[in-house]
Amino acid sequence: MTAGMKASDIDVAIIGAGHNGLACAAYLAAAEIKVVVLEQNDVVGGAAVTEEFHPGFRNSVAAYTVSLLNPKVIADLELEKHGLKIVHRPAANFWPVDATRYLLMRRGLAERQAAIAQFSQRDAERLPDYDAMLERAADVLRDLVLTTPPNAGGGIVELIKGAGIGRRMLGLSLDEKRILLDLFTRSAADFLAGWFESDVVKAAFAFDGIVGNYAAPSTPGTAYVLLHHCFGEVNGKRGAWGHAIGGMGAITRAMAAAAEARGVRIRTGAKVQQIITRGDAAAGVVLAGGEEVFARAVAANVPPKLLFRDLVSANAVAEETRALFTGMRTGSGTFRMNVALAELPDFTCCPGGHAQDHHGAGIIIGPTLDYLERAYLDARMTGWSRQPVIEMLIPSTLDETLAPQGEHVASLFVQHVAPHLPGGRSWANAHEKAAFADLVVDTVTKHAPNFKRSVVARQVLSPLDIEQRFGMVDGDIFHGALSLDQLFSARPRLGYADYRLPLGGLYLCGSGAHPGGGVTGAPGHNAAREIIRDFKGWRGGPFVSKRKD
Ligand SMILES: Cc1cc2nc3c(=O)[nH]c(=O)nc-3n(C[C@H](O)[C@H](O)[C@H](O)COP(=O)(O)OP(=O)(O)OC[C@H]3O[C@@H](n4cnc5c(N)ncnc54)[C@H](O)[C@@H]3O)c2cc1C
Structure with a gap:
């Protein structure tokens, strides 16, 4: 002592x-x-x-x-x-799809409907109902977030059946309870199939279901993770994502x-x-x-x-x-990089190297449901996907404390990366780590040709690094x-x-x-x-x- x-x-x-x-x-x-x-x-x-x-x-x-940082x-x-100090992103997410098409999801309903209508008019029309449904479901979670669950209670299904926990549950109709049961038990792909027809639109919503989840969109339970990522709010705006000045x-x-x-x-x-x-x-x-x-x-x-x-x-x-x-069960299958950038990425589908709204959004490489599904299957077989699912954020577009003027920093967060590599390989091997980090940079470069040459420096965290640095077992x-x-x-x-x-x-x-x-x-x-x-x-x-x- x-x-x-x-x-x-x-x-x-x-x-x-x-x-x-x-x-x-x-x-x-x-x-x-x-x-x-x-x-x-x-x-x-x-x-x-x-x-x-x-x-x-x-x-x-x-x-x-x-x-998700709780307002209370x-x-x-x-x-x-x-x-x-937390600030908003100018747009929630940006999905480069191919050389000419992209999906930019801003915050307003009409703007999001217009973006989705490029891929499916019907999906754009369904958006208000989908939003309302997700919001009511997220409300139930928000009610439960600051409660202590009963020790002897069952899992999530019992929670729905019980309908006694959480003020909102009491006010739900039978239909709404059915929707919750689906969200809590089904795959994101199954759940979204009931709502949307465009593969691009489904991928955009399914992405949240695979973040930190080491699962395919078709894996049961991913619909819940989708919902988990929706219950947050930023500065009183529900479902929004923001940036803390200073990181x-x-x-x-x-x-x-x-x-x-x-x-x-x-x-x-x-x-x-x-x-x-x-x-x-x-x-x-x-x-x-x-x-x-x-x-x-x-x-x-x-x-x-x-x-x-x-x-x-x-x-x-x-x-x-x-x-x-x-x-x-641990192992979220995630890989993290930071890069210092000499210039902003110039996307083929949305050209221009000057700061635009999509540069301040979560830039997601994962254009279709098939892409997300394949990435997972690939990772299960070989340790990582040859076409990885990446979210890139460029916080320096929102925060001048992070990089010298005119230069930038980007966060890259990659899904479907095995916590332990198969076939006797290991993340302790610097070559494995560097090879995958190269693939991540190359994957972004396919959509923004100036990206690779703009990378001045990088910081790379494999699942093993995440474990060693933070004590997160299996990088979970x-x-x-x-x-x-x-x-x-x-x-x-x-x-x-x-x-x-x-x-x-x-x-x-x-x-x-x-x-x-x-x-x-x-x-x-x-x-x-x-x-x-x-x-x-x-x-x-x-x-x-x-x-x-
Ligand atoms: C790569 C990555 C990206 C993420 N992205 C996001 C995101 O964008 N948004 C989001 O909301 N969440 C994100 N998360 C998840 C989120 O960061 C974590 O769930 C959350 O930070 C966990 O917080 P915690 O306080 O419970 O534990 P931790 O942050 O894990 O803190 C545990 C602490 O315990 C310490 N510790 C461990 N062992 C010992 C010991 N023996 N003695 C003393 N101290 C010890 C560790 O060093 C650590 O400081 C991400 C996580 C990671 C790893």
Whole structure:
């Protein structure tokens, strides 16, 4: 134990200063609970960080776009007062289709209908109904985001059947419940087939269903992931995607400032090696190097799989219990690059190298449903797709703090990249990583011929890099797949959905808990509420968490 870290000083030790750990800390401190946050890296933020990757060029390292960040968390933590500013993209997404055609989805309904009408008049006419349907479904999720799911409840299907959770559910018609059931259980391709006829239009909507999901649009469950990506809002605009000025690190810097202003102590370069247990309860942690930090309770911002594989010692929980968590499905199949650009990409289908609205949109290479499907099948066979699905964002078109004037930075986020390469190959091999990064640049260059020569520098993160840098097991960006068996009451595992883990005083406050991944702040917010509840009921003596049924 170090000076200043006496047992009585600390109520809760939080493992990890990801955005959820920081949010949880700030809420606890507001309830006068004494918190220390222990982060293995030298900077706070987890996967929501910004860094200079080439002299003069800064960008978000992993997460790169804002939508899911919960408005209540923004308000409660006064993130704007602590420097956070989020701006809108001029258009949501831009899909280059071929040499002459593209789909540019702006925000207004009439503009989006006009864009879609180039591919199908009928699809354009269906858009208002589709929007309304998705919005009502997303509303149900929004209602559930900040709730604690029942521990003994079932998965998502039971949730629909029960219809008792979430105010909105009560007002849904039978038809709307059917739609929700479809969204929660079907594939994005099946679901969209009921709405649209154009393959391009279907691909545009299906894209959200495969992000971080290592699945084809035809895989059951992808319709839910599509919906998961829709429940966010930016500055009060629902379903919108935005940019944090200064990159995603601006969010976590503001959260850290909010937490510290409330008295939270944040330690970086403090890797937790093991949970200390007393009896059947967590009593603190041991850091790499041997320092012991005692606390009445411990909250883990790390993925549950990592927690039970590496940090909870052998005799602390029954082997079957440990296996529940180490058996979680992980591996989002994602690859991330940043590039420094001498000039903006000049797209063949939408020419011009001067900044236009499509440069500020999410630029998605994945023009048809078949393309998305093939990319997945290819990746399953060979480790990555020969025609990869890429989202590129050029945040410097919205934010002059990121690159020298006239130059740019782009984030590239690639789907369907195997967490572990087949045939004895490995991401630890620099040639594999470079070969795939080259393919990504070449793929964008097919649509924007000046792209390759404009790349001045690049930063490349394979699934292995994502794991090593952030502790995201198997490079899983959500701390565990957003599959039906790992959502709501079943997240992280059935019986442990109330943020309390199977060791007294041990809580889960990261993305492995409900409502899952993304820069939302919701798991941190919800875990804090449960921890505060237990502290309020605590009457001295050894601290115990109060499991709910
Ligand atoms: C490449 C990529 C792109 C993404 N894109 C987006 C996006 O655009 N928008 C979006 O909303 N979401 C995106 N996500 C998802 C989102 O970033 C994550 O789901 C979210 O950041 C997870 O937050 P968290 O606080 O739960 O955990 P994390 O951010 O994973 O934080 C966990 C923290 O724990 C620390 N840690 C781990 N082990 C230890 C230990 N033993 N001791 C001490 N500290 C430890 C880690 O270093 C880390 O700081 C992306 C993620 C990735 C990786």
